Amino acid sequence: MNRKISACLLAALLLAAEASPAVQLAGEEQETEVVKNQWKGKRVAFLGDSITDKQHLGTTKCYWEYLAELLGLEAFSYGINGNQMDGLLAQAERLYREQADDVDAIIIFGGTNDYNGGVPLGEWYEEVWRNVPLPDGKVGSRRYRKPAMDAETFRGRINRLMDYLKTHFPTKQIIVLTPLHRGFAQFSAGNVQPEEAYPNRIGIYVDEYVQALKEAGNVWAVPVIDLNSISGLYPMNDAQVGYFHRADTDRLHPNAEGHRRMALALMYQLLAFPASFD
Secondary structure, three states, rough: OOOHHHHHHHHHHHHHHHHOOOOOOOOOOOOOOOOOOOOOOOOEEEEEEOOOOOOOOOOOOOHHHHHHHHHHHHEOOOOOOOOOOHHHHHHHHHHHHOOOOOOEEEEEEEHHHHHOOOOOOOOOEEEEEEEEHHHOOOEEEEEEEEEEEOOHHHHHHHHHHHOOOOOHOOOOOEEEOOOOOOOEEEEEEOOEEOOOOOOOOOOOOOHHHHHHHHHHHHHHOOOOOOHHHOOOOOOHHHHHHHHHHEOOEEEEEOHHHHHHHHHHHHHHHHOOOOOOOO
């Protein structure tokens, strides 16, 4: 029996190895070989903030560019430096104007600026009383919940974004990423951002914003990839500064090596999800 199980496990590992894309390790010069996978050739839009911005803040190459090489997908970045979750809604609207139905998947990577900006968390739902049909032709009154659309709260902003995406891209794959851990950053005398060991100005730690994005997966029936965890990037530890832009003034933005590590972590997660539903 044990031999049979071992043989089955070995066969599964071999199949997985054959199905996985080849990975270019640091220092290697050869080109990354893309093998057949469900993301190859797919058009993927990325909504986000400075880490997704095409301007390459703190890096020479972004995670979505590495993903394009690793998986063979075609990436479209709509990320804008400093955008909070309400800004991602504007990005989604621009995406629809420019590409409408021509994308296969949309990846959402935001939330860290809402924490830094002290945006209240808010609630997922608001409740009202409504009449409800009951057996035998009767009508009763029950509480009815609907998504809260408060643009001044974090959960309300997520609801507004997801409602827009579900309405305008109903057949597309939509995936949410949680924010990275936040180290200290000082971009000017007036722009100093403490590390995540401190709560924001309204007394909320970044963990609660990460948790809200995890909850969004169940609220809106979308996959959530916990990049906060699986990236392995932890800028508060001095041994990790090699993954970030500047050890003394910017442990918020990953450098190229940090983006590459993010992409490697995301690649294996994305292989578990459909790239489209065509």
